[in-house]
Amino acid sequence: MLNQDAQLDRMFHALADANRRSMIDRLSRGEHSVTELAEPLGISLPATLQHLALLETSGLVRTRKSGRIRTCTLDTSALSRAEEWINQRRAFWNSRLDALGEFLAASNSEDSKKDPSA
Amino acid sequence: MLNQDAQLDRMFHALADANRRSMIDRLSRGEHSVTELAEPLGISLPATLQHLALLETSGLVRTRKSGRIRTCTLDTSALSRAEEWINQRRAFWNSRLDALGEFLAASNSEDSKKDPSA
DNA sequence: TGAATAGTTAGGCAAATGCTTAACCAAGAC
DNA sequence: GTCTTGGTTAAGCATTTGCCTAACTATTCA
Known part of the structure; x- marks a missing residue:
């Protein structure tokens, strides 16, 4: 029960930021690299990574790395x-x-x- | 467009807190006064009022006051x-x-x- | 090998959050 | 009137956020 609560906390908190919603919006149209996600937001790569970490721990986004490129995918469940x-x-x-x-x-x-x- | 964004910001932010979700949960089962909302949360009345203000500006909850009692209602739109x-x-x-x-x-x-x- | 690219980590900083207590106002009960 | 109840405002404080720059690692390209 508390776990469920914490999960919802993370999820809604992840959705409560315009930049992160932009990232989700972008990802709903297809997979993207970290740099690609950062570009339209006008924020630094480290900032983007922090958002990404939140999106990942909330379960909304999954990422995999091949070579030096990390590819991000929306997880709709x-x-x-x-x-x-x-x-x-x-x-x-x-x-x-x-x-x-x-x-x-x-x-x-x-x-x-x-x-x-x- | 920016307005829409700000509106979603407020809404998801309002949903991103366990206490506020509890309040919404409670309100989905019926109207309640401020004190009634505060009791199960174990937080002070001023804290509850702050949450309530957020819920109101996000449009999720509407309140009206009759006498000295403020009654809170869920707005599902x-x-x-x-x-x-x-x-x-x-x-x-x-x-x-x-x-x-x-x-x-x-x-x-x-x-x-x-x-x-x- | 060396240079460029993609990502990552660390540290720091201003602003926002979520709570508290103390003081106060207003409506109903006695 | 005065006591109690329900709500409200103000001020303060610890923590969390969201961003930055600087420094670093890892992969690919030439």
Whole structure:
């Protein structure tokens, strides 16, 4: 449970930075080297590597090195986990809202004159 | 465009903290006052208010005050936006993977003996 | 071999985060 | 009125972030 929590922490934290989202965006269109990822961001290579390390420990990106080039790949299963967490909360709340709506519709005629600002 | 970016920054940043996710989790099950949100977290009321301010500016939570009680509500449309961002990247990458799969299947017989570790 | 390229590590620094306590205001209960 | 409850503001502090430059290693090219 705590592990799950830490995993989500890392994942959402990784997504909470515009540069890192740019990297993910780029990687969603295909694999790239570290230098290629750094270029459009206008930051140094070390800075890019730090972002990359975060993306890797969060599970969002995987990398492999062949020769002197490190190639970065998106791992969508981690993305799915983040998506799922959000979706569950949203769905839960919406179903609650639906239930409330039905309740209000049922008891509508009696309360409508009591609070006209609604 | 930059606005969109800043909005996503705030949203994912809001989601990147276990305490704030707990608050959202709680709110997905129903509305709550500030004190009610603070209790299970084991942090002070001011700390809770700071989290709440973040959740509000990120659009994830809305609050209203009646009397001396502030009631907090989940706003799922913001959640949907975060979900959508993730989904787009995931879908894009997966479709790319599918296309690659087809390509590999087509040229499979020729390359299979070249790299047995695959 | 030597030069260029791709990446990596170390150290440092300004800003942002997440918390705290102390003091304060406002609404309801007595 | 005054006590209690719920919330709010201000100030301060340790830690974490996100970046940088400088120095280094490893691979490829000539």
